[in-house]
Amino acid sequence: MKCQVCRGPAVIDVRRHNANFCAEHFCKLVRDQTAKAIEEHEMLAPGDRVLVAVSGGKDSLALWDLLDELGYEADGLYLGLGIGGYSDRSGAAVRAFATRRGLTLHEVDLRADHGYDVPTAAAVTRRSPCSACGLSKRHLFDRAALEGGYDAVATGHNLDDEAAVLFGNTLRWQTEYLARQHPVLPARPGFPRKVKPLVRLGEREMAAYCVLRGIDYIVEECPMAEGNKHLGYKEALNEIEARSPGSKQAFYAGFLARAVDRFADAAPDHAEGGETASCDRCGVPTTSGTCAFCRLVERAAGAQPVALTRKGRPIDA
Ligand code: SF4
Ligand SMILES: [Zn+2]
Ligand SMILES: [Zn+2]
Secondary structure, eight states, rough: OTTTOOOOBBBBEEETEEEEEEEHHHHHHHHHHHHHHHTTTTTTOOOEEEEEEOOSHHHHHHHHHHEEEEEEEEEEEEEEOOHHHHHHHHHHHHHHHHHHHHHEEEEEHHHHHHSOOOOHHHEEEEEEEEHHHHHHHHHHHHHHHHHHHHHHHHHHHHOOHHHHHHHHHHHTTHHHHHHHSEEEOOOOBBEEEEETTTSSSSSSHHHHHHHHTTTTOOOOOOOOGGGGGHHHHHHHHHHHHHHHTTTHHHHHHHHHHGGGGGGGGGOGGGTOOOOOOETTTTTOEOOOOOOHHHHHHHHHSSSSOOOOOOOTHHHHH
């Protein structure tokens, strides 16, 4: 197996591109694909200050590394979710990476800074853990980006993630979500620009990139993810991809090129900045009264912390 660029020994095959690469040229491919996504969707301008949402997993750490390599002023933000040992280990991975690379890391801890954690918020509000977690992440990343004067928040969603979400939204024809599924959401009053620079790269490529770049990420998944519908969609798409390499890319890229605009009318009003009020607690734009984040904090902060459970059984995270 030879590298298609230099004919040296290859370390990875990328079936989607029908090509093999050595370590150097594979890392270059990943960098080029990231730069291409940024340019193609006008995600960032040269010299932009970017806040990278880092979880300790392969995608977010690789993204931080890539944006730094591409010359952006990229700082990290890690959110301590209070999900048992998983959160302890992911926080440690992020801190070690930032220290080794001399990068600036900001941290917010849900329990220490806001008085709750994800499992407790989920139990108290009867939301799923991922819903309580997603709401907290969106609010706190937006707030940190605006307060820190960043031009954009970048997240490590890769092609597999985005294709799985698209698959789920299409299966149910959730047109309001389809209308918003774009790798860049422009800034609007009270909300920073949000970008996903890894949408041209798959899960396997991100894992290989981390190994080749010596990035120590945490391999374990969040224990709350089990049973998540998206994992099923990913498996289904992986089967299709195995039989027909390139399908995932064609599905997602084709949607962006030829379909997403057709759903524009289905976008919810607030997607366009239609919030008419400010939250009476924190001041973010909202539809009325108290924003969803402040309502969550109001109910969850101070509640008795709950043990981690899955389907009613305690789990050891
Ligand atoms: S799996 Fe759910 S709870 Fe865990 S980090 Fe992701 S969104 Fe949060
Ligand atoms: Zn090569
Ligand atoms: Zn609020």
